[in-house]
Amino acid sequence: MALTTYVEAIRQGIWEEMERDQRVFILGEDVGVYGGAFKVTEGMLERFGDLRVIDTPISESAIVGAAIGAALLGMRPIAEMQFIDFISCAFDQITNFAAKNRYRWGAGVPIVIRGPSGGGVHGGPYHSQNPEMYFVHTPGLKVVAPATAYDAKGLIKAAIRDEDPVIYLEHKYLYRRIKEELPKEDYVVPIGTAAVRREGRDLAILTYGAMLYHALEAAETLAREGGIQAEVVDLRSLLPLDKDTILGAAKKTGKVLVVHEDTRTGGIAGEIAAIINEEVFEYLDGPVLRVTAPDTPVPYSPPLEEFFLPNKEKILKAARQLAAY
Amino acid sequence: MALTTYVEAIRQGIWEEMERDQRVFILGEDVGVYGGAFKVTEGMLERFGDLRVIDTPISESAIVGAAIGAALLGMRPIAEMQFIDFISCAFDQITNFAAKNRYRWGAGVPIVIRGPSGGGVHGGPYHSQNPEMYFVHTPGLKVVAPATAYDAKGLIKAAIRDEDPVIYLEHKYLYRRIKEELPKEDYVVPIGTAAVRREGRDLAILTYGAMLYHALEAAETLAREGGIQAEVVDLRSLLPLDKDTILGAAKKTGKVLVVHEDTRTGGIAGEIAAIINEEVFEYLDGPVLRVTAPDTPVPYSPPLEEFFLPNKEKILKAARQLAAY
Amino acid sequence: MLTRERRATARAAAASPVGRPGGEAVLVPGDADLLKMLHFMKLTRALEYRIERKLYRQGKIVGGVYVGRGQEAISVGAAMHIRRGSGEEHDDIVSPSHRDMAVFLMQGVPPERILAQYMGRKTGLTRGRDGNMHMGDLRHRLIAFVSHLGDSIPVAAGCALTLRMRGTDQVSFCFFGEGATSRGDWHEGLNFAAVMRLPVVFICNNNQYAYSTHVSRQMRVERVSDRASGYGIPGETADGNDVLAVYDAVGRAVARARRGEGPALLEFVTFRMTGHSAHDDAGYVPKTLFEEWERKDPIRLFESELKSRRLVDALALKEMESGIESELDEVVAWAERQPYPEPEECLTGVYHE
Amino acid sequence: MLTRERRATARAAAASPVGRPGGEAVLVPGDADLLKMLHFMKLTRALEYRIERKLYRQGKIVGGVYVGRGQEAISVGAAMHIRRGSGEEHDDIVSPSHRDMAVFLMQGVPPERILAQYMGRKTGLTRGRDGNMHMGDLRHRLIAFVSHLGDSIPVAAGCALTLRMRGTDQVSFCFFGEGATSRGDWHEGLNFAAVMRLPVVFICNNNQYAYSTHVSRQMRVERVSDRASGYGIPGETADGNDVLAVYDAVGRAVARARRGEGPALLEFVTFRMTGHSAHDDAGYVPKTLFEEWERKDPIRLFESELKSRRLVDALALKEMESGIESELDEVVAWAERQPYPEPEECLTGVYHE
Ligand SMILES: Cc1ncc(C[n+]2csc(CCOP(=O)(O)OP(=O)(O)O)c2C)c(N)n1
Ligand SMILES: Cc1ncc(C[n+]2csc(CCOP(=O)(O)OP(=O)(O)O)c2C)c(N)n1
Ligand SMILES: [Mg+2]
Ligand SMILES: [Mg+2]
Secondary structure, three states: OOOHHHHHHHHHHHHHHHHHOOOOEEEEEEOOOOOOOOHHHHHHHHOOOOOEEOOOOOOOOHHHHHHHHHHOOOOEEEEEOOOHHHHHHHHHHHHHHHHHHHHHHOOOOEEEEEEEEOOOOOOOOHHOOHHHHHHOOOOOEEEOOOOHHHHHHHHHHHHOOOOOOOEEEOOOOOOOEEEEOOOOOOOOOOOOOEEEEEEEOOEEEOOOOHHHHHHHHHHHHHHHHOOOOOOEOOOOOEEOOOHHHHHHHHHHHHOEEEEEEEEEOOHHHHHHHHHHHHHHHHHHOOOOEEEEOOOOOOOOOOHHHHHHHHHHHHHHHHHHHOOOO | OOOOOOHHHHHHHHHHHHHHHEEEEEEEEEOOOOOOOOOOOOOOOOOOOOOOOOOOOOOHHHHHHHHHHHHHHHHHOEEEOOOOHHHHHHHHHHHHHHHHHHHHHHOOOEEEEEEEEEEOOOOHHOOOOOOHHHHHHHOOOOOEEOHHHHHHHHHHHHHHHHHOOOOEEEEOOOOOEEEEEEOOOOOOOOOOOOOEEEEEOEEEEOHHHHHHHHHHHHHHHHHHHOOEEEEEOOOEEOOOOHHHHHHHHHHHOEEEEEEEEEOOOOHHHHHHHHHHHHHHHHHHOOOOOEEOOOOOOOOOOOOHHHHHHOOHHHHHHHHHHHHHH | HHHHHHHHHHHHHHOOOHHHHHOOOOOOOOOOHHHHHHHHHHHHHHHHHHHHHHOOOOOOOOOOOOOOOOOHHHHHHHHHHOOOOOOOOOOOOOOOOOOOOOHHHHHOOOOHHHHHHOOOOOOOOOOOOOOOOOOEHHHHOOOOOOOOOOOOOHHHHHHHHHHHHOOOOOOEEEEEOOOHHOOOOHHHHHHHHHHOOOOOEEEEEOOOOOOOHHHHOOOOOOOOOHHHHHHOOOOEEEEOOHHHHHHHHHHHHHHHHHHHOOOEEEEEEOOOOOOOOOOOOOOOOOOOHHHHHOOOOOOHHHHHHHOOOOOHHHHHHHHHHHHHHHHHHHHHHHHHHOOOOHHHHOOOOOOOH | OHHHHHHHHHHHHHHHOOOOOOOOOOOOOOOHHHHHHHHHHHHHHHHHHHHHHHOOOOOOOOOOOOOOOOHHHHHHHHHOOOOOOOOOOOOHHHEOOOHHHHHHHOOOOOHHHHHHHHHOOOOOOOOOOOOOOOOOOOHHOOOOOOOOOOHHHHHHHHHHHHHHHOOOOOOEEEEHHHHHHOOOHHHHHHHHHHHHHOEEEEEEEEEOOEEEEEEHHHHOOHHHHHHHHHHOEEEEEEOOOOHHHHHHHHHHHHHHHOOOOOOEEEEEOOOOOOOOOOOOOOOOOOHHHHHHHHOOOOOHHHHHHHHHHHOOHHHHHHHHHHHHHHHHHHHHHHHHHHOOOHHHHHHHOOOOO
């Protein structure tokens, strides 16, 4: 069977939704003629025409604002940020218009804002960011971050069908490195559900995005070398978080390690630590620990970026410390 | 002796720094002729002239961008956001230009961005926000939030003298409600230092801004009615956090309650929970708990806003639960 | 309340609609239109007077109050061209600014619900979640203003994009003040609409102040409409205190947009006859300017015009006014009886439920 | 390395400075200036060729590569007017864009440090923290570009604000592409500079594409300079492949700014003779356009001009080129020897230490 890459899975998901629902359209820089900087929208202009695949001026705020306006009139826009780093230019529209609109006067804003996030490809401070927490901290939004091709497709479909604004973070490191066989039939991955990627009783590693693979590798090594069985949870959805799965893993193992590529202070690990403290403190056999990027911009040069990114070794170190606690 | 209000303390701090240092200037909407929407800059135009007290167009991004440019050429700009809610329009300049500049090429950006934050005055979703976490999560920035007139003055001076970009959050509810006698002589409150406002052995309440007063009231009631002695810590500086004081309070009491007016998910309570877990888990006699605003926009109508905001009763409830743990 | 709402909607739709779906815009207002314009200018002034001078001072308004006194001709003259009452597929869509009370009224929002909004009541358009002119209702084809000036420009363009995709001749109306034109979003929105040739009419009330900031510190151009040439779209400036001039300029721009010829930027010069908000005494505005503009009051000018056309006389005006006042007495009484929202409602409606 | 740096700085400063502190700009370039321009156009082209066609393909460049091939006349003609080498109180300040390699060279940044930057080495201008043209150095009066297009416009205006406060006749130079003019920050920055009458010269390279997007989908105006009228500042369009036309237009705008008459918006029409970046084959650009613009190559045009003025002949050109090539051999060798930063350096320098 043919394997589908992560990036192709996103493309398929959008394509199928555009076939299924006339209200779905995409707008962004270079999404039409060029097919997108990472080719997520390749071929769409030809198939769907230039009113549904719109090359815009370099105006991230207008891209999102226009998507909001269209959504208010019943459309299902997908706004592409060429790199997710540029979402900062649309921050106001997203957090003040899209996020708060339903609450204020009942009119939902079903838009998807998506783009390539994450490091590992030497993109430097402006082509490697992980902006999730800016949006996880904004009531009214949803935030998802798939790690597998299956989820990439299932979550983009869920995001497009969602009645509320969804920030969809695709990890550019995974675009062509991850592939798998996908079901032929239509499916969605419900927003708000995590996936247990590996079962284990000794400790739980919670993570998402590209870090999932480092966590899984670390878990294998832990099992092989120390007989430690780590449960690995792929959060997938950062807002809302799947509390049941998170708390379940915490209760089962008593020891939780959160791993994220995002910088440390104010990262989602803190939120998870707080939830676990509040809800299942009595089950804890050790502190909630975290392995994260340090509090710096994402540096460009390979040795610096490697130092910056969490990896298997850093996870192993923290996991062993926690296991021994 | 004359008492100085919180808002007047800010004004004095800016004024004195402008007298002391020719490089300090202020720019923003209506800061000149009008003296600022909350009169923080009253009289400054007359004293310092229109090249140091600059009425700008309605262009938050240009206000911050221009401040950055001026700072790079050796100035010490203070950028006022008429309401801190509008800082969203300058988010990109702050997080991508100001925050990352020193790291990238060594050129510091000593700017202060300040404005009225917080709720309690029926300002609704766009005149009541607490945007701190957007900036606490951005390496390269500093974030302070004074609760007293003394700190308001000491921190604005520290912010102006700081070599890095500082977000200075003034709580509008406190502007005229809080007053105290201030020292005659020049002083600063160092960024990165918390203040213990009340000593106690049984549990620690960590908070900042307008919530400090609710926490102190709750602590009095706890002592009076249940003999529970709560330590109350005013964080003052949110980035960097004063870890020593936080961990000290956690070790001393074993029970920590974090209170913030900001919304819950992704709020600073999570970060504090993570730090405490990592560093002093073994001292904990109960979970790190939090009392925060719920995950909604700030509603306008009095009963809704009252429900939204943390207050003494909500703090008491959580504190009693924690004390009894 | 529903009865009231139906009544107001009916009233707003009743007077001859300006264009029929698919048809041409009518550029010369008929007598009924003229009277309708006068009515809504007066209703707006009277309702805002109640809010700013009565209820606010009585402490019955929850938050800030921004009125459009002296600017009524702009909202009214423009809103005459908003097609309404014929269903979603025909009606236009509107993004008013914070000084466009008349637009709400003319789109059929009952005055009492606007008052309930100002008073933070459950029956306000936002059910107490937001205040003053921050309200919308898609049934009335109104998109709520957000404080952040300029944000509504790209949103209005996005509405127009949808209309263009659907191939209808509907139009997106977008209102703002001259101060908002300094925002980046204003630029991005105008440029986007221009490049995509979208059916949106940009309507600027240049009341010469943005809070305390004079327009000369907001921009270096003489006229806001000078900005149009940077986008390759038509720009036009007209007297914002002459409701017929507004009616004419907007009518032409709307007709153009309906024909698929793209956006236009209209500037209506007027004056803010109050402080920025109810708590601002506008001490920074030279008294003489108020005097000068008082003489150009748009309602008085229009009354004279209609008198000279023998459409109204002193008695008719008096009747119109007392009709409005007694309606407003009722409206205020109704609003004051409205309940506040239940505290727990704070938690609902953040997401689709 | 310091020796090299001093050498490069000296070279950049050596040729006759265009204006003396406080004096008038010289609008007619002397022979030395003409030769300097040719030298820097050629050096830029050769250095970028090494980066894009050699080092990048050899896998020695860390990230993306954006070059200004075919656009050298703009950076060079403009940078001739940047006052430098006389200290902070006299020198101008510059915000180059991502296709302005020549500006870095002419400000005295040694080519080898630029290469080290591209290769992520410790001796690159950002010590490996950022890549390609994202570099600055206040000693060279260069402010580093951030990816986010348009962000540098308000920053350049803020620099100019400082110069105005200090009452000097220094100027802030601000470079960008036509695509960046769609950003909100571009608008806010231009408007701010115009209102405050700041000494900043806005220099747009209109290379007709922004990535794959043709300028006609970026704006509806014919010329970028049409946007100037929306700010009440002068706008001018000139041939961006004619270095003397650039020199002339920038010279006049700079002189104006030095006299305190405020900003100007200059557009130089050119063509991007490459893909957007080294990995883009520009398949979306009609081949005929490349052919057409190849004939207008700014370096060849300028060579003909200088030949007709008898300032250079074939031999002199050959010598100039081989001088550059052998310098670049050295430079590449030096850069390849440079160490990468230590991993732990990741953690330092976020704050003042
Ligand atoms: C982005 C932003 N910055 C600041 C404000 C604060 N503010 C509210 S109204 C106003 C003046 C608006 O002037 P203008 O656009 O001319 O409209 P007018 O009030 O005169 O009708 C300001 C500065 C805001 N609402 N949004
Ligand atoms: C705000 C923002 N959005 C998108 C991008 C991605 N991007 C990088 S260069 C570019 C095209 C720039 O075009 P132009 O301004 O004309 O400059 P040119 O590259 O043609 O010199 C784009 C879209 C960016 N850097 N910043
Ligand atoms: Mg105005
Ligand atoms: Mg270009």
